[in-house]
Amino acid sequence: MATDITELSHPARDDLRLTNVLFALSDPERLAIVKQLADGPLEMAQCHLSDPSMPKSTKSHLMKVLREAGVIRNEPLGRGRRLSIRHEDLEARFPGLIGSVLNASADV
Amino acid sequence: MATDITELSHPARDDLRLTNVLFALSDPERLAIVKQLADGPLEMAQCHLSDPSMPKSTKSHLMKVLREAGVIRNEPLGRGRRLSIRHEDLEARFPGLIGSVLNASADV
DNA sequence: CTGATGGTTCGAATAATTTCGAACTATTCT
DNA sequence: AGAATAGTTCGAAATTATTCGAACCATCAG
Numbered sequence: 001m002a003t004d005i006t007e008l009s010h011p012a013r014d015d016l017r018l019t020n021v022l023f024a025l026s027d028p029e030r031l032a033i034v035k036q037l038a039d040g041p042l043e044m045a046q047c048h049l050s051d052p053s054m055p056k057s058t059k060s061h062l063m064k065v066l067r068e069a070g071v072i073r074n075e076p077l078g079r080g081r082r083l084s085i086r087h088e089d090l091e092a093r094f095p096g097l098i099g100s101v102l103n104a105s106a107d108v
Numbered sequence: 109m110a111t112d113i114t115e116l117s118h119p120a121r122d123d124l125r126l127t128n129v130l131f132a133l134s135d136p137e138r139l140a141i142v143k144q145l146a147d148g149p150l151e152m153a154q155c156h157l158s159d160p161s162m163p164k165s166t167k168s169h170l171m172k173v174l175r176e177a178g179v180i181r182n183e184p185l186g187r188g189r190r191l192s193i194r195h196e197d198l199e200a201r202f203p204g205l206i207g208s209v210l211n212a213s214a215d216v
Numbered sequence: 217c218t219g220a221t222g223g224t225t226c227g228a229a230t231a232a233t234t235t236c237g238a239a240c241t242a243t244t245c246t
Numbered sequence: 247a248g249a250a251t252a253g254t255t256c257g258a259a260a261t262t263a264t265t266c267g268a269a270c271c272a273t274c275a276g
Contacts, residue, residue, distance in 0.1 A: 114254095116254085151252095152252075152253075153252065153253090164252080164253065164254090165253090165254080165255080167253090168253060168254055169254095171253095171254095172254085172255095184253095186252090187250095187252055187253085188251080188252050188253075189252075189253065189254095
């Protein structure tokens with residue numbers, strides 16, 4: 001057991017970069033994922049893509065971009081993964097940003 | 109005079125797409141441009157890039173991405189161009205968004 | 217232990233962006 | 247008119263992002 005795949009790295013609050021966050025949110029599929037997490041954490045399996053036939057590797061990659069930008073948290077839970085928006089960190093660094101994005105994406 | 113190059117096309121307010129706006133703002137150089145316009149319109153020649161040696165075609169392209177996303181207005185003024193943030197349109201479609209982005213980019 | 221479920225990671229192919237120089241357009245100044 | 251200033255546009259090259267399948271890893275149910 002060299003590397004523990006279940007523990008993924010997340011950027012520290014102070015390392016969050018605004019442009020990275022905006023980029024992560026600038027993709028419709030990723031934004032749709034974040035919208036689903038707006039009401040609270042979700043298991044990854046319950047988080048759906050617009051095209052259900054997309055391979056899981058693509059879904060995993062979308063999550064990776066969101067995680068590496070610091071938008072979401074991805075932690076092991078049972079045999080799956082629990083996803084959540086990093087509200088507190090985002091709010092601390094970029095006050096009001098995630099809220100206005102989620103609000104503006106309501107009708108999309 | 110077939111085409112009038114001085115009149116560039118701008119998306120209508122209702123055609124603004126959140127993901128396009130976020131994408132346009134997700135580049136450090138473009139975000140820096142928008143920051144310079146936060147205090148009011150500026151002539152393009154007075155709008156500086158981080159690297160002053162960048163060719164003008166690159167600068168023009170950065171402006172194009174911002175304009176086509178609906179973030180900035182680009183209108184002819186004298187022999188140059190007047191750039192401004194489309195505050196009202198952005199605020200109407202995505203309330204609070206541009207404000208929180210500008211606020212969060214203060215320390216960048 | 218075995219199989220099924222739920223994900224991550226890697227590498228390669230494809231697609232999209234960025235960057236730059238060159239050519240071109242419009243406006244102003246002399 | 248001619249030259250200088252200020253930009254746009256086009257096309258090619260370089261860089262990045264996305265997509266997908268295959269291989270792999272971990273947990274749970276039997």
